[in-house]
Amino acid sequence: MEFVSxxxxxxxxxxxxxxxxxxxxxxxxxxxxxxxxxxxxLISSLRDKDVLAISGWWTSFINTEVNEIHRTLxxxxxxxxxxxxxxxxxxxxxxxxxKISSFGITSKDINAYTVGDVATFKDQSEITVDxxxxxxxxxxxxxxxxxxxxxxxxxxxxPSFTLDNYKEVLFKEGLGQAFIxxxxxxxxxxxxxxxxxxFFAYALTWMNFFGRDLLLATxxxxxxxxxxxCLIPILSIYNDFGALFGVSSKSYPGIWMAHTGFGLASTTFxxxxxxxxxxxEMMEAAKVDGATHYDTFRRIVVPLSIPAFASIFILxxxxxxxxxxxxxxxxxxxxxxxxxxxxxxxxxxxxxENWEILTTGAFISMSVPLFIFFSxxxxxxxxxxxxxxxx
Amino acid sequence: xxxxxxxxxxxxxxxxxxxxxxxxxxxxxFYQIKxxxxxxxxxxxxxxxxxxxxxxxxxxxxIFPVFETIRLSFFDKRGEVFVGIYNFAWAIKDPDFRRSILxxxxxxxxxxxxxxxxxxxxxxxxDRVWWGTIAKSIIFMPMAISFVGAxxxxxxxxDYRGPGDEQxxxxxxxxxxxxxxxxxxxxxxxxxxxxLMAIMVWIQTGLALVIFSAALRSIPNETLDAARIDGAxxxxxxxxxxxxxxxxxxxxxxxIITILVLKVFDIIYAxxxxxxxxxxxxxxxxxxxxxxxxxxxxGSVLAxxxxxxxxxxxxxxxxxxxxEQKL
Numbered sequence: 001m002e003f004v005s006x007x008x009x010x011x012x013x014x015x016x017x018x019x020x021x022x023x024x025x026x027x028x029x030x031x032x033x034x035x036x037x038x039x040x041x042l043i044s045s046l047r048d049k050d051v052l053a054i055s056g057w058w059t060s061f062i063n064t065e066v067n068e069i070h071r072t073l074x075x076x077x078x079x080x081x082x083x084x085x086x087x088x089x090x091x092x093x094x095x096x097x098x099k100i101s102s103f104g105i106t107s108k109d110i111n112a113y114t115v116g117d118v119a120t121f122k123d124q125s126e127i128t129v130d131x132x133x134x135x136x137x138x139x140x141x142x143x144x145x146x147x148x149x150x151x152x153x154x155x156x157x158x159p160s161f162t163l164d165n166y167k168e169v170l171f172k173e174g175l176g177q178a179f180i181x182x183x184x185x186x187x188x189x190x191x192x193x194x195x196x197x198x199f200f201a202y203a204l205t206w207m208n209f210f211g212r213d214l215l216l217a218t219x220x221x222x223x224x225x226x227x228x229x230c231l232i233p234i235l236s237i238y239n240d241f242g243a244l245f246g247v248s249s250k251s252y253p254g255i256w257m258a259h260t261g262f263g264l265a266s267t268t269f270x271x272x273x274x275x276x277x278x279x280x281e282m283m284e285a286a287k288v289d290g291a292t293h294y295d296t297f298r299r300i301v302v303p304l305s306i307p308a309f310a311s312i313f314i315l316x317x318x319x320x321x322x323x324x325x326x327x328x329x330x331x332x333x334x335x336x337x338x339x340x341x342x343x344x345x346x347x348x349x350x351x352x353e354n355w356e357i358l359t360t361g362a363f364i365s366m367s368v369p370l371f372i373f374f375s376x377x378x379x380x381x382x383x384x385x386x387x388x389x390x391x
Numbered sequence: 392x393x394x395x396x397x398x399x400x401x402x403x404x405x406x407x408x409x410x411x412x413x414x415x416x417x418x419x420x421f422y423q424i425k426x427x428x429x430x431x432x433x434x435x436x437x438x439x440x441x442x443x444x445x446x447x448x449x450x451x452x453x454i455f456p457v458f459e460t461i462r463l464s465f466f467d468k469r470g471e472v473f474v475g476i477y478n479f480a481w482a483i484k485d486p487d488f489r490r491s492i493l494x495x496x497x498x499x500x501x502x503x504x505x506x507x508x509x510x511x512x513x514x515x516x517x518d519r520v521w522w523g524t525i526a527k528s529i530i531f532m533p534m535a536i537s538f539v540g541a542x543x544x545x546x547x548x549x550d551y552r553g554p555g556d557e558q559x560x561x562x563x564x565x566x567x568x569x570x571x572x573x574x575x576x577x578x579x580x581x582x583x584x585x586x587l588m589a590i591m592v593w594i595q596t597g598l599a600l601v602i603f604s605a606a607l608r609s610i611p612n613e614t615l616d617a618a619r620i621d622g623a624x625x626x627x628x629x630x631x632x633x634x635x636x637x638x639x640x641x642x643x644x645x646x647i648i649t650i651l652v653l654k655v656f657d658i659i660y661a662x663x664x665x666x667x668x669x670x671x672x673x674x675x676x677x678x679x680x681x682x683x684x685x686x687x688x689x690g691s692v693l694a695x696x697x698x699x700x701x702x703x704x705x706x707x708x709x710x711x712x713x714x715e716q717k718l
Binding site: 019020023024026027030031034035036037038040041044052053054055056057058180181184187188191192195196197199200202203207209213215216217218219220221222223224225226227228229230231232233234235236237252253256257258260261262264265268292293294318321322323324325328329340341344345348355358359361362365366369370372373377380381384385 | 394397398400401404405408409412416419420434435437438440441442444445446448449451452453454455456457459460463470509512513516517519520523526528529530531532533534535536537538539540542543544545546547548550557558559560561564593596598601602605625650653654656657660661673676677680687690691693694695697698701704705708709712713716
């Protein structure tokens with residue numbers, strides 16, 4: 001019978017559910033450890049910079065307890081009513097309102113009164129403060145002092161978030177321009193290798209020519225060559241080229257070609273792997289029908305390769321977007337050429353203690369990769385699994 | 392440069408390559424129809440059009456530089472005077488170089504091991520719970536961001552304020568909450584290397600995780616069920632079935648992360664720039680590329696040291712490729 005389970009079975013099931021609970025807890029621990037750093041960055045970038053400098057981001061969700069000193073208005077703002085003189089206003093003035101729990105009128109006892117209590121000064125004048133900071137100061141005699149009295153308050157301020165840091169960083173710190181520059185580097189540096197390598201991979205797969213196997217082996221060997229191995233000679237070629245034609249050795253076309261070079265092997269290899277899997281009969285049928293290689297490439301191979309292109313595009317785009325070394329070596333550090341990662345590194349040096357700028361800048365630099373990650377995760381993972389073997 | 396001219400440059404750059412392929416092939420077709428010569432002749436020109444751009448780039452940016460770097464390592468700082476093995480002799484005596492080699496070994500031992508281990512454990516855990524996909528997504532996310540961005544994130548975590556002040560760095564806040572003194576983590580020699588490695592592990596675990604996840608699905612369910620019916624514990628199944636099954640995958644992930652770690656530059660450059668004994672080869676090389684006008688000899692020696700690390704992997708890749716081609 002289905003409903004009757006043997007004792008042995010129940011024991012096994014119990015053990016399983018215990019182990020599944022353990023698995024859940026352990027996984028939760030991993031997830032928390034992995035997400036806390038990025039989460040802290042995001043929260044910090046949204047906090048007020050003065051608060052950010054003195055308290056941890058994890059305190060930003062709870063009401064924070066603060067002690068403050070405010071001063072009432074002086075004699076100029078008093079008015080008379082029924083024989084009494086009054087001064088009334090709000091303690092916070094232009095500041096953001098907080099919720100007051102207690103107040104005091106001397107520095108010796110700053111929590112002497114709770115809101116609603118009547119506090120009496122030495123001159124017998126009386127003051128009441130409500131929790132929003134509105135106060136009413138009442139006296140039988142006319143107020144004669146220009147300066148008001150000091151009021152000590154204990155207040156809780158609610159969590160507050162702001163986009164001010166983003167405005168500051170994008171427009172004043174020049175990250176907006178760096179953002180555009182990075183696009184100007186990343187788009188061609190992704191598309192050019194894709195164009196060149198799709199023809200190359202096609203030739204390696206479907207054309208017969210002398211030295212094909214050697215060329216393929218060279219591509220595979222190039223996959224793991226560290227780009228450090230190539231930097232110095234390329235830089236000196238660029239310097240010679242620049243001197244010969246009287247142009248700057250650091251330029252956008254220069255970095256596009258450098259990225260094309262460093263991405264060539266992996267792009268070709270991934271495409272070759274994909275093209276190999278296409279049915280050979282299809283190509284032969286096209287050939288019999290009189291199609292040239294270029295026709296076959298345009299009409300058959302490209303449409304079929306769109307998913308592979310998508311994966312490779314994302315991998316290379318993210319690689320270029322996140323790159324620092326190539327950008328440092330082949331581009332100037334002036335505002336019209338500096339890329340995001342280089343700018344961020346510069347800020348780390350010059351504004352090392354200004355966490356509102358650093359956290360916001362980092363988040364801006366991460367925004368595009370994160371957008372791609374969350375919207376196109378499928379292609380990203382597919383590309384990585386297909387072979388993330390880049391020199 | 393204004394935004395418009397920048398966009399124009401980008402467009403021209405991309406169109407240049409599209410037009411090259413289109414026009415050259417179009418011209419070839421045009422003459423082909425006119426003359427209708429033999430097919431082999433047409434095909435060999437076509438092959439040149441298809442291959443030449445990629446080959447030129449490959450040659451100028453990879454093949455030539457590799458050999459040129461080797462040549463330069465035997466020349467002086469400007470690459471003009473032959474100095475024999477002077478640069479290598481310098482490296483062996485240089486304390487920064489020795490420190491870098493030691494640190495790179497540390498990175499090579501610890502980062503791939505921990506990333507692979509965490510990736511494997513998390514992939515297994517995520518397979519058992521209903522919210523596994525979300526968990527995987529979260530742990531994978533650092534893969535998408537830059538090393539410099541990750542550097543900022545972690546520098547914030549390691550932030551240090553004097554004792555008595557409120558700590559805004561997470562690690563010091565925890566340290567203080569547990570009753571210890573706050574530490575300037577990145578300045579404690581030897582330990583600081585571990586704190587830098589943690590960043591790389593944080594990023595690369597995601598890579599190991601997705602590849603393992605895909606591989607785990609290929610283990611036949613019958614095998615696992617059979618083991619369970621025989622009363623094998625989950626831990627036993629993990630060690631005796633899953634690990635042996637994934638051997639090949641583990642090796643692949645290990646190599647990928649090893650190659651990455653050999654070249655690690657951004658993290659060090661952004662976080663400590665090699666201070667407090669955290670120097671690594673790639674950062675030292677960058678330093679020598681520009682220090683005092685640049686020393687191409689010493690820079691090349693350092694690049695070669697990184698290259699030596701990947702040669703076994705390179706050989707293995709070629710061996711595997713030849714084996715596949717023969718099948």
